[in-house]
Amino acid sequence: MLKSGFLNKTSKVTLGRGDLHVTCVATPSRPPTSRLAKRSKVEIIKEKSDFLRHPLMEELVNENTFISEEAVQLMKFHGSYMQDHREKRAFGAGKAYMFMMRTRQPAGAVTNQLYLAMDELADRFGNGTLRLTTRQAYQLHGVLKQDLKTVFSTVIKNMGSTLGACGDVNRNVMAACAPWKNNPLYVDAQKLANDLADLLAPQSGAYYDVWLDGEKFVSVYKEDPKVTVDRTFNGFGTNFENCPEPIYGTQFLPRKFKIAVTVPGDNSVDLFTNDIGVIVIPDEVTGQVKGYNIVAGGGLGRTHRAEETFPRLADALGYVDKEDIFHAIKAVVATQRDYGRRDDRRQARLKYLVHEWGIDKFRSVTEQYLGKKFGEFKALPKWEFLDYLGWGDQGDGKLFYGIYVQNGRIKGEAKKALRAVIEKYEIPVTITANQNLILREIEPVWKADILAALQAGGIKDVSEWDSLERTSMACPALPMCGLAVTEAERGLPDINARIRTLLTKLGLASETFTVRMTGCPNGCARPYMAELGFVGDGPNSYQIYLAGNPNQTRLAECFAERVKVKDLETFLEPIFVHFRDNRKPKEPFGDYVARVGFAAIKEFQAGYVVAAPAEGSKREVEFDLPCGNGKGTVVLALDPDTLKAVEATAKAEGMSLDQFLTPIIRKTIFG
The missing domain is CATH 3.30.413.10 (Sulfite Reductase Hemoprotein, domain 1)
Structure with a gap:
C-alpha cells in the first residue's frame, strides 16, 4: 500500500484492454502543486480512523447529546451532520444538538418500501417532515443522538443507504430521471448513475460495523459484475493494492466529489456544476448507447471575502466508449485524489486543480491513469431545463406524475396524502434535482383516485403554481x-x-x-x-x-x-x-x-426614482392581526396599482387579501 497517496514509480505494462503499452504516473520530485506537503487536521483524523471507525464508534455510545469534532468529521462519511437547532436552545442549557441524516439515492430512485420507511422515521425520530435535496436524495432533520443507530439500521434494512452521502468521497450520483422506459438513453443514464455509485462506494465495511454492529446484512441487491471487475483493475495505478479501500486509501479524497449523468439536451441535473458530468452518446444508426462525453472541473461552493474561492463550470474532457466508462471515472477520481490540495480544504475541490492546471494538462495526467487517450468530444444539441412535472407516459403503458414540492419540504397534510397514495398503490418514486417528487408505475385506471386523494391533502397540480415557484x-x-x-x-x-x-x-x-x-x-x-x-x-x-x-x-x-x-x-x-x-x-x-x-x-x-402615488390616490386597507394574547390593528396605505397587483396575487393563490397579507405583516413586525 502506498502511504503517500501518490504513485511511487514508473513502469511499463502490457494489458488486455487493447494491449496498450502505457506509462503509469510517477511521483514527482516535489508535490504536484509545488507547495509544501502540509495536511489539514481533517487529513490526520481520516488517517487515524481505521477507515472511518474511531473515535466515532466510541462517541456514539457515551452519555453526551453530541459527538466530538473528530467524530463529526467521520460521521459525514456515514451520511450525517451534527447540527444545533438555534431556535430550541434553552437559556443556560447550551446548544440543542440534533443530527441530519442524508441518504444515497442514485438517479433519485426510491423503492416503495424505502419511501414508507423514511416517512415513518420522519414522524418517529425526526421533525415530522421529509426534505428532498437538490442532489436527488432525502434529508431527515432533527434526529437525536440516542436514536441514530435505530434510524440508520432501519434505512439499511429497508434497502436504503446513507454511505457516502456526505464526506470526502463521491456523493450521491445524479441522473436525468424521466421514467421513460422506451428511451434507451434515459434507461442507461439511470443505470449508470447507480453503477457509478457502486463503483465509488467505500469498501472497508466500517459502515456496517458502526450501524449494524458488524452484522452481515443480506441484501437482494447485487452490483453489476462489470463494476466489481473494473473496480479491481489496477493496470494504470488507480488503486491501492491490498488495501480495504482500493480507490480511496487511508486518506480518501481531498474533499467531496460530485457526479451527474444525463442525455444530450437534458440539463435537469445542472450538469456543469459537478466535478464530473457524463453525457450518454447514442449510436447514430441504432440509437443505442455507444459511449459517453465527459466534462470535468465544475463546482459552486465559495467563501465570502475569499477571492481565491469561486464557482466554476466544468470543461469538456473528452469521449470514451461504453466499455471504458468505469475506467475513465476512476482515472479522474485518482487524479484528484493524488494531486488535489490536502493542506487547504477551501482549495481542495477538483475545480481548483483544473483551474490551476488547465483542462489540457488535466486531460494529459488523467489519460495516464486511463491508459489511453480520450476521444474527441461529440457534438451535442442545445441544452434545455426539464422538470418532468405533471402527468406523463412512461412508454410501457403506465403513467408517471411529477409533483412540485415547495423547496423540497414534504410536511403536514400533504405528507399524509402522499403516504396514503404511495402505500395504497405500492408506488415507487423518484426525487428530482429540483427538489420535486415523481410518482412512478401508475396504472391509468388509478389516475382519478390518485388526483382526488392528493388534492384532498392540499397538493396542487403544477399548473396551479406560479411559474416563479x-x-x-x-x-x-x-x-x-x-x-x-x-x-x-x-x-x-x-x-x-x-x-x-x-x-x-x-x-x-x-x-x-x-x-x-x-x-x-x-x-x-x-x-x-x-x-x-x-x-x-x-x-x-x-x-x-x-x-x-x-x-x-x-x-x-x-x-x-x-x-x-x-x-x-x-x-x-x-x-x-x-x-x-x-x-x-x-x-x-x-x-x-x-x-x-x-x-x-x-x-x-x-x-431611477420610484414614483410616489399621486395625492389622494392611496387606499387604506385595515385588518386585525393577532398580537400576543390580544389583537392589534394594522392599516396599510396602498396606491391603486399596488393594491390591484396584491389582490391579483392573493386571488391566484386562492386566498383573501387578509389571508395573503397577514403572514407577511406578521413576519415584518415580529420577525
Missing part, C-alpha cells in the same frame, strides 16, 4: 444549518410572492425566470446558476447574482452585496423596468442582463 429552489438554512447566516427555505416563498407582485405592477405579470436562494455562500441550491440568485451574507441580507440563463449553462455574477430584504422592491424595480423597456422579443431575463451588461443596468438603477 415552479423553477425556484432554496436550501434549508436557518435554524438547523450551522453555516447559514440568514433564511432561505423559510424566506423564499414570501420573496417569490413579492417579486410576482412587483412584476405585475410593472406590466410583467406573465414573466418568469429562475430564482434560487441560499443562506450562505456554499451554494447548495445552486444560486450561481440562477437568473436571479440570492446568497445570504448577513441577517436578512443577500448578495444578488444575475445573468445565469434558463438552461443553466452560464454562471451568474454578483451584481450587488448586502441587499436587505426590506429594500427588495426598491432594489429590483429599476432592474425590471430596464428589462421591460429594452428587451428583445421573448428574451429571457438572464440572457437580457448578460447581453446589456451590469454597467448599463447599474447606471439606470442609480438614476
Whole structure:
C-alpha cells in the first residue's frame, strides 16, 4: 500500500484492454502543486480512523447529546451532520444538538418500501417532515443522538443507504430521471448513475460495523459484475493494492466529489456544476448507447471575502466508449485524489486543480491513469431545463406524475396524502434535482383516485403554481444549518410572492425566470446558476447574482452585496423596468442582463426614482392581526396599482387579501 497517496514509480505494462503499452504516473520530485506537503487536521483524523471507525464508534455510545469534532468529521462519511437547532436552545442549557441524516439515492430512485420507511422515521425520530435535496436524495432533520443507530439500521434494512452521502468521497450520483422506459438513453443514464455509485462506494465495511454492529446484512441487491471487475483493475495505478479501500486509501479524497449523468439536451441535473458530468452518446444508426462525453472541473461552493474561492463550470474532457466508462471515472477520481490540495480544504475541490492546471494538462495526467487517450468530444444539441412535472407516459403503458414540492419540504397534510397514495398503490418514486417528487408505475385506471386523494391533502397540480415557484429552489438554512447566516427555505416563498407582485405592477405579470436562494455562500441550491440568485451574507441580507440563463449553462455574477430584504422592491424595480423597456422579443431575463451588461443596468438603477402615488390616490386597507394574547390593528396605505397587483396575487393563490397579507405583516413586525 502506498502511504503517500501518490504513485511511487514508473513502469511499463502490457494489458488486455487493447494491449496498450502505457506509462503509469510517477511521483514527482516535489508535490504536484509545488507547495509544501502540509495536511489539514481533517487529513490526520481520516488517517487515524481505521477507515472511518474511531473515535466515532466510541462517541456514539457515551452519555453526551453530541459527538466530538473528530467524530463529526467521520460521521459525514456515514451520511450525517451534527447540527444545533438555534431556535430550541434553552437559556443556560447550551446548544440543542440534533443530527441530519442524508441518504444515497442514485438517479433519485426510491423503492416503495424505502419511501414508507423514511416517512415513518420522519414522524418517529425526526421533525415530522421529509426534505428532498437538490442532489436527488432525502434529508431527515432533527434526529437525536440516542436514536441514530435505530434510524440508520432501519434505512439499511429497508434497502436504503446513507454511505457516502456526505464526506470526502463521491456523493450521491445524479441522473436525468424521466421514467421513460422506451428511451434507451434515459434507461442507461439511470443505470449508470447507480453503477457509478457502486463503483465509488467505500469498501472497508466500517459502515456496517458502526450501524449494524458488524452484522452481515443480506441484501437482494447485487452490483453489476462489470463494476466489481473494473473496480479491481489496477493496470494504470488507480488503486491501492491490498488495501480495504482500493480507490480511496487511508486518506480518501481531498474533499467531496460530485457526479451527474444525463442525455444530450437534458440539463435537469445542472450538469456543469459537478466535478464530473457524463453525457450518454447514442449510436447514430441504432440509437443505442455507444459511449459517453465527459466534462470535468465544475463546482459552486465559495467563501465570502475569499477571492481565491469561486464557482466554476466544468470543461469538456473528452469521449470514451461504453466499455471504458468505469475506467475513465476512476482515472479522474485518482487524479484528484493524488494531486488535489490536502493542506487547504477551501482549495481542495477538483475545480481548483483544473483551474490551476488547465483542462489540457488535466486531460494529459488523467489519460495516464486511463491508459489511453480520450476521444474527441461529440457534438451535442442545445441544452434545455426539464422538470418532468405533471402527468406523463412512461412508454410501457403506465403513467408517471411529477409533483412540485415547495423547496423540497414534504410536511403536514400533504405528507399524509402522499403516504396514503404511495402505500395504497405500492408506488415507487423518484426525487428530482429540483427538489420535486415523481410518482412512478401508475396504472391509468388509478389516475382519478390518485388526483382526488392528493388534492384532498392540499397538493396542487403544477399548473396551479406560479411559474416563479415552479423553477425556484432554496436550501434549508436557518435554524438547523450551522453555516447559514440568514433564511432561505423559510424566506423564499414570501420573496417569490413579492417579486410576482412587483412584476405585475410593472406590466410583467406573465414573466418568469429562475430564482434560487441560499443562506450562505456554499451554494447548495445552486444560486450561481440562477437568473436571479440570492446568497445570504448577513441577517436578512443577500448578495444578488444575475445573468445565469434558463438552461443553466452560464454562471451568474454578483451584481450587488448586502441587499436587505426590506429594500427588495426598491432594489429590483429599476432592474425590471430596464428589462421591460429594452428587451428583445421573448428574451429571457438572464440572457437580457448578460447581453446589456451590469454597467448599463447599474447606471439606470442609480438614476431611477420610484414614483410616489399621486395625492389622494392611496387606499387604506385595515385588518386585525393577532398580537400576543390580544389583537392589534394594522392599516396599510396602498396606491391603486399596488393594491390591484396584491389582490391579483392573493386571488391566484386562492386566498383573501387578509389571508395573503397577514403572514407577511406578521413576519415584518415580529420577525
